[in-house]
Amino acid sequence: MFNIFNVLLQITPVPRNIPLPLPLPEWLLVFLLVFSFLLHIIFVNLMIGGTVLTLWCQIKGLKDKDYHNLAHEISRTITVNKSLAVVLGIAPLLSISTLYALYFYSATSLTGGMWIAIIPLVTVAFLLTYLNKYTWKVLDSNKPLSIAIIAAATLLFLFIPLIFLVNVNLMLFPEKWGLIKGFFSALLLPNVLPRYFHFLCASMAVTGLFIFWYFGRKSYPFEEYFERLTRYDIQKKAYSLTLAASVAQFIIGPLVMLTLPTKGFNWSLILIILAGAAIALPAMWWIWKSITGAPEDIAKHFWKVVAALSITVIFMGSGRHVYRATALAPHQKLVEIQSAEFERLSKEAREHPTEEKVELKLDTSLGNVAKGAAIFQQNCSSCHKKDEKLVGPPMTEMVSIYKNNPDGLKAWIKKPGKKREGYPQMPTLTQLTDDDRNELAKYILSIK
Amino acid sequence: MNFPMFHLDWLNDRFLIAMIAILHVFINHGLAVGFIPYITRLEQQGVSRSASNQITDLEWDAMVHKMMKVGFIITTTLGAMTGVGIWLSVSIVSPASISSLIRVFYWAWFTEWLVFVTEVVLILIYFLTWKNSNKTLKSKLLHIRFGWFLSIFSWITMAIIVSILSFMMDPGNWNTHHSLLNGYTNPIYLPQLCFRTPTAMLVAGVFGYLLTTIFTKKNTLIRERAVKQSAIWVLCWAPLSLAGAIVYYRVLPQAMLDNLSTAVGTLQFAQYYETLKYFIIGAISTVLVIGLFGYFNPKKVRLGMVLIPCLFAFGFLGIFERVREFIRKPYVIAGYMYSNLLRVEDYPLYKRDGILKYATYNSTPVITETNKVEAGRNVFILACSRCHTTQGINSIVGVFENMYGAGKPFDESSIAVFTKNMHNGRTFMPEFPGNDKELAALAAYIKHLQQTGDVIEGAQNEGVTINPLQSSDAVVQLMADQEKAAADSAAKTNSAASK
The missing domain is CATH 1.20.120 (Four Helix Bundle (Hemerythrin (Met), subunit A))
Structure with a gap:
């Protein structure tokens, strides 16, 4: 299992x-x-x-x-x-x-x-x-x-x-x-540098083919730019570059395979890579024939070379994906199990939320404002102090405003507005009940 | 939670994204969407005003070509790369949100990409065939028509992207629709396009105006003409841009409008919110002034005079982008994911069991008395670090010192009480996700930060510690447990059946 x-x-x-x-x-x-x-x-x-x-x-x-x-x-x-x-x-x-x-x-x-x-x-x-x-x-x-x-x-x-x-x-x-x-x-x-050189050689091979095509176009006004170099000179050099880079890939390619961790290997990967390499061989042969043959025939095999090497590229690109898919498959399976379990737990918690029981610490010495004091301590004290400005104004200031108007104070707590410059707006404390606000007002207005 | 937490502890992660995004919008609006029609119009004027035996006014055409060269070089380097940069920066700062958005917006982005590829190819063709097209009148007219075509294309690219942006800004719709079409039909789409279109034209016009003063010599007829044309362009678009800004501002959903004051910056900026309005009016007015001046007095316009309205116009656009980016809070995806990258629907679980248990990367899955500060640090990284740094921009020490007084030693229990309730009042803040033990640990860590000035290096420097509860071993154990439970219940059913 x-x-x-x-x-x-x-x-x-x-x-x-x-x-x-x-x-x-x-x-x-x-x-x-x-x-x-x-x-x-x-x-x-x-x-x-x-x-x-x-x-x-x-x-x-x-x-x-x-x-x-x-x-x-x-x-x-x-x-x-x-x-x-x-x-x-x-x-x-x-x-x-x-x-x-x-x-x-x-x-x-x-x-x-x-x-x-x-x-x-x-x-x-x-x-x-x-x-x-x-x-x-x-x-x-x-x-x-x-x-x-x-x-x-x-x-x-x-x-x-x-x-x-x-x-x-x-x-x-x-x-x-x-x-x-x-x-x-x-x-x-260990495998980063071999892959890098694999990529650089591919770059040179592809660029060689591009240069061959770019300077070989009939519409390209070659004679305007060059005195001594001929089209043939440049095309031959370009082809040679592609050939040399392709030969180098036959050394670097196996090195990439050797340094890759084995977890991504399987037979289809090996087959894809070998098939890709095999298709590059005729292309390399055609290039060799072209650069050693007659100058006027140099472009003869060009589109065949491009076609063969394109297939090689598609095979190598697919092989790259097969390695990735194979290497990650077992881990992806674990991820699926893990994710399903988490979704189950999350759903369960959503359906049965834990009641957050708020235990009020009552200071009995305060008598009938003890509950209000505890509610204040829990909900208000991070912003309000008795007689100095913290985040909001001090309690003494509230008393001076609402001394004879506890309902006004309760209304404010229920739906705070914004009065003062330099103070952030007070939050709406949705967790408070009407009863809580009664107790709070009683406590706040008892402050002297 | 599921990704290593990249973190820039001085610059602030959000600032990294904002910086790249705003730069991109400047270039996209000012040097592509608005600039191409501006340039095409000038190119056309070169043809229509030339003598009948000429294809175009060559001196004029050379000037317009130079201006386009500036636009071309900047859009295909910084413009293209900041576009990719938005993605790269969002994907390291906020991988959970971007990968969720991609799953819903794949087609939008794919279409966007196709349009974008076409746009780049068209820009390449438009710019690189310019000089060749000057050989015959027919090819020049074709080139100009191509320019108009490209203008429409750039505008479409913007229209698609705006749809995605409006979708993400419309709270609630993510949960109900999960579909892209909603982006076009939601109430914010057209107003946003109404704002962006004229503003892009305006910014491009002011930038082009600036370039005309660089590429022409003082007291020449060509400068007089170029300045006047730019002035007309700017004067046409400025009122539309202002109107668009007002329309856009008005339809922003109420919930987001409430946050608008904090959107402009951090809390202490709230009182400067009023200045935003004045800035908008000021920016448009300076642009109008330089427009009128250039129209009536084109000879006297100098580089320095245009520079200031140009900076103002870009600033105007920039402020709107910043506001747009920030009013999403407390969500990163409205109603679905908070800006701390945690899903709204997972909150009950996190509140019950804590976030540390479920975080793939953290060194303290279980809090003890001895690892309290370290656990607080892990909680901070998971729950706060997308928006807050320890000591840098929008630092956690800074925001609490703003409340409790600079330099005053923090009181852990005050911080804990405040943090637990902050989302009720500070509606741009997500609710604290974890349990009380984690809250206490976080408060201890914040106090520790104030005392020691510690910093966090981010996963890109310090690497990650794998939570053993979220490792392959734990999953293998889970599978064994599940198998055992299945076998037990099967045995039970069997024994019940045999009885």
């Missing part, structure tokens, strides 16, 4: 689930999550890959005018890709907040400082890319400054994905939540 819970040997928190139904069938939410995430991450890849390449070309451009121009051309694509990356990020965020609110928000709360730092960091990185783009001509005579700007943007863009990765990783392991003290301790979980 308890076998499925063996993976949860460490002390693991079991919070309760959000007590509202899902807005859509779960499978549809999962589909939206995986699909919209892949769309988002491709533009993130292009934004990061583009920035890295811009920096690299700008440095090479110090000596080679064509590379300087290439840097400018690539940098013009970043500002568009980055806008799409941000807006396309909303849908997966919305979907993960619906399916995995408990896990995702727990992780982001535990790394909250760095999580909210995403906002200023990304804003600054974006502004730097605009600065680089719009000061291109002005800084023509001061290229090191221009390079410094894009280098700063690159560093930020390389750091920011780590924040996201730390959280999507941490959310998988509730058993670790008790051990985490801030972002950097979550960063040290």
Whole structure:
């Protein structure tokens, strides 16, 4: 019976689930999550890959005018890709907040400082890319400054994905939540860095394909920008980048698998990952043939390569989800049990509320105002004192106003108004009965 | 209760959200919703006023393009990121409420997202095709038509979001309807839109006005024209914005109106509430003055003169946002969840058993004499820390010292009695959720805070301690108990049957 819970040997928190139904069938939410995430991450890849390449070309451009121009051309694509990356990020965020609110928000709360730092960091990185783009001509005579700007943007863009990765990783392991003290301790979980390099290689591979397409378009006025470099030169370099990054994935990928805790593994995951990797192989072969073949044929296999690698991406994205679903399933089961029990207890308490018996401490020496004094002590004394202002006016002042008008005092207590500047309005004490107010008035007006 | 408690102990969690949200509204209203029609109108004037052998007045067009560039850069960086930032900040400060809202508003937000993606793509196209469209009259006119189209789109985005906001502000409706359509039909929707639409135009106009004084040179004809056009724009929208503000203010539900004075700030601000009215009138008047001045005397307008009305206009919008955000109290979701993130319907349980027992993360599930202050700290984190800090903005020590006198040593029992009853009078405060033992522990902790000046670092720095009563071991135990109970009752039925 308890076998499925063996993976949860460490002390693991079991919070309760959000007590509202899902807005859509779960499978549809999962589909939206995986699909919209892949769309988002491709533009993130292009934004990061583009920035890295811009920096690299700008440095090479110090000596080679064509590379300087290439840097400018690539940098013009970043500002568009980055806008799409941000807006396309909303849908997966919305979907993960619906399916995995408990896990995702727990992780982001535990790394909250760095999580909210995403906002200023990304804003600054974006502004730097605009600065680089719009000061291109002005800084023509001061290229090191221009390079410094894009280098700063690159560093930020390389750091920011780590924040996201730390959280999507941490959310998988509730058993670790008790051990985490801030972002950097979550960063040290063993599988974060391999996943990060996996992501960086993917960025370079995707950007390579994008550059290949962007500079290969017939409508692109290539000769306007470049003197020495040919379309073939750039396309060959772009393809080589994709190929090299894909080869690297065959080393980093297994490393990611080795460092992931085993709790999310099952056969379908292994099959999905292997199938995805297998489909990448023909794409890599076509790229190899294209860069070693005749220059005029370089674009021959392009759309086949894109199609094959897209399928790889879809498989890897699905595998990523299968791992998450498998890893969290046993914990989600505990959460369901816990939540049901809590709802039961809450319902029971709601139906049988404990009578709050208010025991009045009577001071018999006060005679017939003893009850009023006790009620005052319990309900009024935090704001009113005998002869000095506390929150409200002193009792002596009440006596001076209502000395011959106990009904006026009772009416005021029943429905307090606001008279004085500098005093907050008195609360309506709904817990008092008419009898309580009689006793109170009697006591208050007995004060001398 | 179910999430680690992120906490900013000086800045105040709520202030973090407010800061990001207000910045976003400034940019969204002032540099997108209102700004695009303002810019498109100017672009169109460039065409209509140019000589017949020209496509557009190129000098004028270059100025308008520069102004749009400012809007474009700010909206696609700070504007976009503060939009995401509202979500990220709410999700760490108030995860229980946002994840509940998402389950009900999924479609609203999904639609909002689709509209938003389209809007961003349209802005990119509008700005990036500007210079190319100057090549023929046909493409320029198409570009201008595109600008009007984009204006309508931005407005729709706002109209959808306002529906969500009005839904959340309408008390009681959450429990009865749980549906989005209610957002459009509830009484606060149209008035809010009536306020936001002209105010966005107004703020955008004043900001554009400011930019014209930056991008044109003194004593030139182009400045005279640009200033005059901005003045006309501002003069048209200012009265509508004022009218919208009045309509909006009037329909706020009575319960929220009662809280309005505290909405503007903390308690000590209550007496300054009157100044809000004067601020609204003052802001609109300064805008009107600079509008009239620019209309009749465009040559004499200088940057510095426009700067002040511009700041006032943004301030005007900002105050309304702050009020809107704060009048929800004591709820974060009207009638369903208090601003301490606890569900209204769970209160009887918490009052009976205490909140500590059910909190996933806390070091003192059971209060003893020795852990009293630590338990009080945990109660504070769970019940108070969404709105109060220990020593920073809206600090708990500060609010009690305001009542009892600065520096006077606190009396634990007074604090406990007050806290138990405060929701009756301070209607913006949720009722204290826990039992009397927890109340006493909280009072002891508050006194301890006054004595020692201690602070709380928040789960993002100090991590969490897992409540053993809410761990996997406890659930396994619970399952065993449930099984045993089931087996017992089965045995009973069997033995009863055999008898």
